[in-house]
Amino acid sequence: MAIDPVCKMEVDERTAKFVSEYKGRKYYFCAPGCKKAFDKEPEKYLR
DSSP: OEEOTTTOOEEOTTTOSEEEEETTEEEEESSHHHHHHHHHOHHHHOO
16 A cells, blocks of 8 residues: 555555556545645655
8 A cells, every 4th residue: 555645545556546647656546636636736745
């Protein structure tokens, strides 16, 4: 299981509908809002 970097929810990588790639790594999200927030300011959520 991956952890949504925005809301910290667990996300199954195999069924995740919302995925972003940043600096060569994939990040999985539970909802489109989390993906949108991450895509806007990825460094904010990777601290």
